[in-house]
Every structure is written in structure tokens, then in C-alpha cells.
Amino acid sequence: MHSKSYFAEHATDQKIRERYFPDFARMGVMVEVGGGTPEFLSMSKHFKDNGWRVVIVEPNPLFASMHRAGDEAVVF
Numbered sequence: 001m002h003s004k005s006y007f008a009e010h011a012t013d014q015k016i017r018e019r020y021f022p023d024f025a026r027m028g029v030m031v032e033v034g035g036g037t038p039e040f041l042s043m044s045k046h047f048k049d050n051g052w053r054v055v056i057v058e059p060n061p062l063f064a065s066m067h068r069a070g071d072e073a074v075v076f
Helices: 009-020 045-049 061-070
Strands: 029-033 053-057
Touching: 009 045
Parallel strands: 029 053
Antiparallel strands: none
């Protein structure tokens, strides 16, 4: 099942999805630099929820540990 929920500030993830990746059957890799928390204003959550491989570069140890604890994303 595909999720049409979006989480990024100013609906940036929705704009990227609808403009460049409108086919929900398409899978890809999302790289997010500065991932913040796993859900609040997340650019990658929508894509992860739709089966994409997500790589997150997050320098804040607290935020990085939140990502590692909650999902399959690769966190650096």
C-alpha cells in the first residue's frame, strides 16, 4: 500500500514526489543530509514509507540514534 502522507517543511517532499517521481510503483534511493528527527519535518519519511532505500547523514547523535532505533534506514 502506498502512503500519500508528506512530512517536510513547505511540502517539499510532496513537490519532489509529484514532479519527479509520480509513479508510486517506482522505487529508488533517498539520501537526506541533516535528517533531524525521524518524523518531524522529515524529507525522507514519505519515501521510506513507500519502500525506498533511505540513507540519512545526521551529525546529531541523539537524532541519529532515533533513526537507528525506529527503522531500516542507513544512518551515518
